[in-house]
Amino acid sequence: MYTLVYDGTFEGLLTAVFEIYDRKLFHVKLIKGEWRSSAMFEEVLQVITDERRATRVLKGLRKKLSAAGIQRLYIAHMAEMDNEENAIVGFIRYVFDTDVNIEEDYGNKYVMRLSEILKMVRREKHRMEAFIRFRKLKDGIYYAAVEPDFNVLPLLIRHFKNRYTDQKWIIYDIKRRYGIHYDLHDTQYITLDFSEVNKSSEVENIFTDDEQVYQQLWKSYFTNVNIVARKNTKLHLRHIPKRYWRHLTEKI
């Protein structure tokens, strides 16, 4: 059993696959993290991300997968789920070891696992499209903070860009400390320094005057459309799990 350590990037993962084939390794485990030379694990290899090798693997995959299949693979990796590299590597090996396109072989455990991972990531992406709540800042930018389980911000750009073309916005992932910013033309990845807006009075001051009004209107709308005679807390919680509440205007 070999353990391969890679840098967590998609190129790194593809380079690892190159190594596996190049060195004819059979039993492998892939982990992301920093390379530490250690005598305790003898069969540990460091994968040095190599764009040329990654591209070769990607080219090979393109021959055997549809464009949608490649996209699914990329998204599954983007999710950054712990210890799922091996499912992804297993999937890739199955692709290379089979003559036909195996994307829809749901009887295979790797294909199935990939489809499960995708389902989880897509649900989170969809939830972000639903649960993001913008607040209007004094400088006209609409700002939203999120804390998704998976790293889905890159998957959200197209949706929000299509929807809000005529307003500037920022969606910020507090957990991963980066955000996306749309300036009416392009979107960029950004990081923010929150150290200066710690006092709550200052936080209030950064929003436009009518921001509080619309938040209140939304809250009272939310309360008024509820039908008490149909109360169903279990269903409510299934749709809006509690971990999302702290960023939902109507639930704060």
Add this chain to the structure above:
Amino acid sequence: MNAERITEKLNILADAAKYDVSCASSGSKRKNENKGLGNASNGICHSYTEDGRCVSLLKILLTNHCIFDCAYCVSRKNNDIKRAAFTVQEVVDLTINFYRRNYIEGLFLSSGIFKDADYTMERLVRVAKKLRTEGNFNGYIHLKSIPGASDELMREAGLYADRLSINLEMPTEAGLKLLAPEKNRQDMINPMNFLKNEIILRTEEKKFFKKAPLFAPAGQSTQVIIGATPESDQQVLQSASYFYKNFNLKRVYYSGYVPVLADKRLPALNTSVPMVRENRLYQADWLMRFYGFHVNEIVNTQNPLLDLDIDPKLSWAIRNMQAFPIDINKADVQMILRVPGIGLLSAQKIVSARKFAKLSWEQLKKIGVALNRARYFIICKSNEFERRDLTGNNIKQFILAESQSKYIKNTQTQLNLF
């Protein structure tokens, strides 16, 4: 903006609109192609009320003043409640500001009828027009058409709205006569028919002229109230099936009657909302629209009521045991769709996966098949076959005994059989 006054209006007019369940925002094709605001090409539920229903659109009445006196409606003329009316501009501002904050997918605007049908309809259309032309708004707009509205206004509405709907209110004409004697079924059907024809016409036009304007791209829908009048499920579903076929409706919504008014024609105030029945009707509706079931297979003279303790597909299957078991690795997809516990996605996955290798129980489970139900009706790669010589009734009891259904407390009598 007078925040206090707007809040009061919103409270009154959201509260009055909440009993209309049709609130979906999917099925349109409107894209943001003009650097404007919004995109109505995918439906999203942005929140969920504490009763578990989705909040997708800002669903409000333009006014709850009404000249009619329908027994089931909170806004009825003789009900002593606070009345309010929005101005056109107020609705436009609310919609745009909610949309910009990503609270909603768009607007669902309905209204009590002040003065007459056209007077009211004209105002609804004006809101939609202003949103589209002045607000450059491409979000979803659903207008509730007013029964009796003129063709001219319906045509204009279709140019700005994504979906139009007219509530049939009651599943049958007799039910309507009983509870809304001033309303006339024909007034609902005429605009529905006009829209149907107009949509067909515009779709043809669109084939030849790519730039032809969108016309009610999400089609039309309707809503019926369930449990206020004594119709059977057979009557309800047959009426739905009739409207699907003859008016190309996209959806029929079934709304369990919430007793809000004391009236001797209606169920008493303490009657509980028929939520299980409503749920079963939606399941049956899906079977008709997506699973290839004919309405008579689901309900008929021998079985005029849907089973409350099991879903309608399972109910059909145990009445038709001669059709089973089917071989998952061979049967055609139409038949796989008829197996209880197998949904549209699982059926599609099964058909894709079996091209590679025969499927076993374990794989079916992973694919997402609900084996607790499906196993009695299928054969797969494994030798064991669960059905043995069970009768339909045995199977029903096995499944009920295992089920963790949220409705279990409602089905006490059935479980005691065991």
